[in-house]
Amino acid sequence: MRTLSHPLFLLPLLFSVLLIFPNGGAAASRKPPLSGAYEPIQDPEDAHIQALAKYAVRQHKKESGESLVLNRVLGGQQQVVAGMNYRLVIGAAGWSGVEELYLAVVYEKPWKTFRNLTVFEPIV
Ligand SMILES: *[C@@H]1O[C@H](CO)[C@@H](O)[C@H](O)[C@H]1NC(C)=O
Numbered sequence: 847m848r849t850l851s852h853p854l855f856l857l858p859l860l861f862s863v864l865l866i867f868p869n870g871g872a873a874a875s876r877k878p879p880l881s882g883a884y885e886p887i888q889d890p891e892d893a894h895i896q897a898l899a900k901y902a903v904r905q906h907k908k909e910s911g912e913s914l915v916l917n918r919v920l921g922g923q924q925q926v927v928a929g930m931n932y933r934l935v936i937g938a939a940g941w942s943g944v945e946e947l948y949l950a951v952v953y954e955k956p957w958k959t960f961r962n963l964t965v966f967e968p969i970v
Pocket of ligand 1: 962963964
C-alpha cells in the first residue's frame with residue numbers, strides 16, 4: 847500500500863472496495879436503511895462531502911478513542927434513502943503521520959440536522 851500512494855494507482859483499489867462492500871461493509875445489524883441505488887460522488891472536494899468526512903473521523907474518535915487526522919477524500923458513492931447515505935473512501939493518519947485508507951458510511955437526514963456514522967473501518 848505504501849508504495850502505491852499515487853492517486854491513480856488507488857483508483858482500482860477504490861472500485862474494488864466499493865464492489866467488496868456493496869452494503870457499506872457493515873454487519874447486518876449496523877446496516878442503514880436502504881432504498882435507491884448508490885451513485886458515484888462527482889466531486890469529493892465538495893465542501894459538504896469534506897464536512898461529512900471530517901464528521902466521520904471525529905465521530906470515529908468518540909466511538910473508538912482512535913484519533914486520526916483527515917488527509918483527503920479519495921472518492922465515494924451516495925444513496926438516497928429517507929435522507930442520504932454517503933459511502934466515502936478517505937485517507938487519514940494516526941499518531942505516526944502515515945496515511946491509511948478507511949471506508950466511512952455516514953447517514954444524513956434530509957434537513958441535515960442529524961448525522962450518524964454507521965460504518966468506519968480500515969481498508970486493508
Ligand atoms: C447510529 O447508527 C448505529 C449503527 O447503525 C445505530 O446502532 C445507532 O442506533 C444510530 N444512532 C442513532 C442516534 O440513530
